[in-house]
Amino acid sequence: MRCMSAGLATLFATVLWVPAMAAAQEPVKSFDQLNTRLKPGDVVWLTDAEGREIKGTIRGLAPGSLRLEAEGAAREYPMSRVQTIRARRKDSLKNGVLIGAVAGFAGGAASCLANPQCSGDEAAAGVTIGLAIVGAAAGVGIGAAIDAAVKGPKLVVYQRSGTGAQARFSIAPLIAPHAKGVAVSFAF
Secondary structure, eight states: OOHHHHHHHHHHHHHSSSSSOOOOOOOOOSGGGGGOOTTTTEEEEEETSSSSSEEEEEEEEEEEEEEEETEEOOOOOOGGEEEEEEEOOOOOOHHHHHHHHHHHHHHHHHHHHTTTTSSSSHHHHHHHHHHHHHHHHHHHHHHHHHHHSSSOOOOEEHHHHHOOOOOOOEEEEETTTEEEEEEEEEEO
C-alpha cells in the first residue's frame, strides 16, 4: 500500500511540476512561409504599418499578401503594410484532462489514506481505490473545463524584418536610503 502511495505521489509530481516542452517558434519573415503557421479560418491580430492592431479571420493567404476579414469586411493586406501578425497557439484538452485525472486520483487516494479507519485490510484498499477513481473522474471534468476556459498567449507568427528594434522611453521612481528621484531611460 505504501509502495502504491509513493508511486502515485511521484506520478502526480511529475505531471504537475515537469515543465512542458517549449513549443515556441521563431516568427516567419516572409508571407511565403505564413502557410506553415496559419490557414484560412484562423483568428489573428495584425499590426499594420501605422501601428493599428486589427483582429480578424484569415480568408486567404498568398505569397505577397493576406486577405483578412475584420468587422464584417474583407480586406487585402500586402506584405509591405504589415508589421506583425499574432495568433493564439492551439491547445488540446489532453493536458488539462491528464493533470485533472492525476490530481483527482491522488487526492481521492490521499483522503482515504489519511483516515486511520481506512487502512490495513482488503475492504479499506477497495475504498481507497474507489475514492481514487471517483477523484480521477471529477478531476478529468475539472481539468478539461479549466483548460478550455484558459486562453493561451498571443504568439508572434510573422515579424517584418527590421521591426524588432524600436525606440523605448521609460520613467521609473528611484528610491534609495539617501536619495529619491526619477530614473528616465531612452533607448533606440
